[in-house]
Amino acid sequence: MIPSRRAFFAAATSGLSLIARPSLGERAPARPRKQGDCSELQAEIQELFADLPERKAFKIWAPATEGAPEFLAELHGQARLFSASANKAFILCKRLRQLDSPTVEEQLVSNELKLYENVWSLGSPVFNPPNLSGLVSERTTMEAMITHSDNTATDMVLKEAGAENVRRFIASIGLKSTMIPDSTRVLAGYLLGAPNYKTITWDELLSLAGRPFAYPALNDVETLASSAGDLVSFYARALQGRFFRNRQPLQQFRRILLLGDITYMVPFPLGASVFGKAGYFDSPGQHARCIAGGMYFPDRWVYFATILNWDAAETDDPKTVEAYFRATRNAIALVQDGLGG
Numbered sequence: 001m002i003p004s005r006r007a008f009f010a011a012a013t014s015g016l017s018l019i020a021r022p023s024l025g026e027r028a029p030a031r032p033r034k035q036g037d038c039s040e041l042q043a044e045i046q047e048l049f050a051d052l053p054e055r056k057a058f059k060i061w062a063p064a065t066e067g068a069p070e071f072l073a074e075l076h077g078q079a080r081l082f083s084a085s086a087n088k089a090f091i092l093c094k095r096l097r098q099l100d101s102p103t104v105e106e107q108l109v110s111n112e113l114k115l116y117e118n119v120w121s122l123g124s125p126v127f128n129p130p131n132l133s134g135l136v137s138e139r140t141t142m143e144a145m146i147t148h149s150d151n152t153a154t155d156m157v158l159k160e161a162g163a164e165n166v167r168r169f170i171a172s173i174g175l176k177s178t179m180i181p182d183s184t185r186v187l188a189g190y191l192l193g194a195p196n197y198k199t200i201t202w203d204e205l206l207s208l209a210g211r212p213f214a215y216p217a218l219n220d221v222e223t224l225a226s227s228a229g230d231l232v233s234f235y236a237r238a239l240q241g242r243f244f245r246n247r248q249p250l251q252q253f254r255r256i257l258l259l260g261d262i263t264y265m266v267p268f269p270l271g272a273s274v275f276g277k278a279g280y281f282d283s284p285g286q287h288a289r290c291i292a293g294g295m296y297f298p299d300r301w302v303y304f305a306t307i308l309n310w311d312a313a314e315t316d317d318p319k320t321v322e323a324y325f326r327a328t329r330n331a332i333a334l335v336q337d338g339l340g341g
Helices: 002-013 038-048 084-098 104-110 138-147 151-161 163-172 184-191 202-207 228-238 247-258 318-338
Strands: 056-062 071-075 112-115 134-137 273-283 286-297 300-310
Touching: 038 071, 038 318, 056 228, 056 318, 071 228, 071 318, 084 138, 084 151, 084 163, 084 228, 084 247, 084 273, 084 286, 104 134, 104 138, 104 247, 112 138, 112 151, 134 138, 138 151, 138 247, 151 163, 151 184, 184 202, 228 286, 228 300, 247 273, 286 318, 300 318
Parallel strands: none
Antiparallel strands: 056 071, 056 300, 112 134, 273 286, 286 300
16 A cells, blocks of 8 residues: 555645646747837737636846847746745755855765665655665665656755755845745655654654645645745856855756756756756645746746645645746747847
């Protein structure tokens, strides 16, 4: 019974449920608009998200360049929502700051992290507890955290960085709506109402499979929360190296995020480099999606975050999921077309 219970629990609580990847579909045709008319582009993007459930937010921002004005499209940009695994980018950034040096790549390869029952967490498609254990390079662990959103990998990196250190970093850069849990295991234990959620063991966590949530995913104790504004503010600085002293950690930050899961969830336009992280969460009654990062096409950076939280009784709601991805995909395509990418 354990494997099936584990599979159910991972789908229900980890934010890593098995979801149908959105089909590429047909890209929304761009309306004829006057060159340089940002107001029409903003209106078109607003319209794309109009029919989604109410707890939604987005911010898409392109700083001004020598040859083009600033562009901004935003809806509920400061709303605090459940952003799920998108917040793993904050953990990645803080850990690379701690290792900030010209030899960071060598450090990531030589640093070996312990993969064992103290860090096993549900929703771990790469490290697959309890079937894998031993030592893993920190580079591989970071890549598993971002590319596959592996929760065990996340807890391993977070253990090295220190949850309180990540929180202090988030506060120090002025982000008011962003929260991370002590670990993904602690988060799951809390949501399920375990009284010992901060010290819950792997076996204790497995025993809770199937129990209804005691608390909502978005809460003030253990959660993964942010706002579209916070995410855009973070990426606009992090991807330009504002949080690093040396060039090498920025290169690693970009390299790992370039592998991010957003690139297969939202087929971005060809010709753009896309850096970022997705968040996804499904359980009976509670659902969330988040896509955040930065996109570069010749001579232009665009930073973006879209978040949707909604209620639906079933564990899966593919219709709403596809509508969210379609809106995000088409918004990014409109921006690239409108800004000349």
